[in-house]
Amino acid sequence: MSFLKIDQVRKRFGSVETIKGVSFEAAKGEFVVFVGPSGCGKSTLLRMISGLEETSDGHILIDGEDLTHADPAERHVAMVFQSYALFPHMTVYDNIAFGMQINKVPKAEIEARVNEAARILQIEPLLQRRPKQLSGGQRQRVAIGRAIVRKPKLFLFDEPLSNLDAELRTQMRVEIAKLHREIGATMIYVTHDQVEAMTLADRIVVLRNGEVEQVGSPTELYDNPANLFVAGFIGNPRMTFLPGVVEAVSERGVEIASPAFAARQLVPGALASRVSVGAPVTLGVRPEALRIDADAPALMAKVEITENLGGSVLVHARTSDGRPLILSTPDRSAAREGALLPLSFGQEPHLFDAEGVRLSRV
Template sequence: MTFLRIDHVTKQFGSLQVVKGVSIEATKGEFVVFVGPSGCGKSTLLRMIAGLEETSEGSISIDGEDLTHADPADRHVAMVFQSYALFPHMSVFDNIAFGMQINKVPKAEIKARVAEAARILQIEPLLDRRPKQLSGGQRQRVAIGRAIVRKPKIFLFDEPLSNLDAELRTQMRVEIAKIHREIGATMIYVTHDQVEAMTLADRIVVLRGGLVEQIGTPIDLYDNPANLFVAGFIGSPRMTLLSGTVESSSAHGIQVACPALSRPQSIAGPFARLPEAGSPVTLGLRPETIRIDAANPVFSARVEITENLGGSTLIYAVTQDGTALIVPAQERTSVRSGDTLPLAFSTAPHVFDAEGKNLRLP
């Protein structure tokens, strides 16, 4: 059952429209991540859900109640910002309890709610400290605790980990996933980091230029990107994209020639639409499908640099037509800069037409 409904919402600042008729639904307890490049409208959309930005057109409802024009305090949401926004002169306990104290919640209930939030966040020993005595990760836990004690219907996160270093980001991703599992609340999370989106989300909403490009589970978006933008944005390392031309097209499939490949490739369907012979296409290869294959190479690439990650290696290389690609090796390798690698791919590539739409059906 739909718990959050965003129906054809737009947001306009003067003549500039930053959100353009977006419709999204979320079920109760779902973790939905808005992801996209800077300026795509994801934070503006989150602020409209919170009531911090007015909706120009469309409607927003939570738990069946139309809250499009409701005040933020009446929307039953709690927001965790990029900045921790903690009161420096207050203890952790008082920072978490502040909203309840203002609303004159009984002291016994405040104590119980703060204790429960501290248990969930594992910050019980920190309740008497001031924010300046905390690490960045601990401060973010306090900010999340302040949201938890409000018992909102929806938690809203606006890039909450962007101020943390890489190790803390990884730790806090795990912590937020644990919190979601324990609380079971609906969470809407904004990030530009597709790794956060892939690891946290039940479903991902990919935005670009104020429009929704695709909505789906992380695996759906990874395996079946709707277009070139989603294909390039979701996945790390990035998908390799090879320009080509359709040589022949029939009900059995297509044959594509690419300057990067040593011979044309036959690609079986099913296809949403068969591209015509002579039409330009782009072949998309996930890095894990590319392998070093001296016995039956399909193309070659010159190694530029290798990254030894200990148990695995990333090989950065360039094909004969100048296309950059990354070849992951699941072991240490003796490959060096300047070497030429014989390469093949293990699964049929994605096929994108001249407009960037993915033609191959899952």
């Protein structure tokens, strides 16, 4: 049985519907990430789960109990916000203990819970400090500690790392992953950063305009995106898209012609039932799937700029018909600005139909 069940939930603000019939289920102990561009509804959906936002239609069940219209305090959830929201005049210990003190939890139990949370988050030496004496990462750990001591059934994170610099974000991603492994709680995490989604999630829910585009593991979404939107959103650097037309269909696959190609390209797979000759398609190619290949090039691309990442180089180029293209290569000397590169496909490209839906290969 699912631990969290979201069943056809909708949210309306007046005549404007921002969440449009979303359904999703999460298992106990699962780490699920809601990801999507700004305005897609991911934070609104999280607030509906927490009870901070009223649900217009549908049902939200936590641990088998329908809590759609229950007060936040009755849902047994703990939420960690983008803002740390710590009391500046209180010590770290008192910030973490405050909710339990208000609820008159016995002092010995408060001390035990705070010390356990501090151990898990490695902030034991900080318990007597005040927030102004802490770094941004340390403050976020305190905010997470305040959630841990409540012993909730469900943890909700609303872009908790957005206020941190790049190095601290990376560090805190690791800490949150360790936290999930140690306490084994069900966690729902909202972010617009697909790198956070890929590195943290057991499963990712990709949202756009208040609707679910695809649900799957990070590997599933990266290797088998359902449509052009997911393919372009998941992956950094992003996938290159090249327009084409179906020239021939056979048992071997589909032959595609494109203004970018030097010759027809065969995309293998049993696709005859999905496409017909003359149909417009889009080919999607990951940066690491392209190879510099002077012997049998599929297309030519002119280098515009390169980014040296140390272990590899990102090459930003344009095809012969002016389409932007990104190549990742370990060869630092192969690509120089202004050079014309012969490229082939080291991996089979993804193929999308005229509506942007990925054509699955049997």
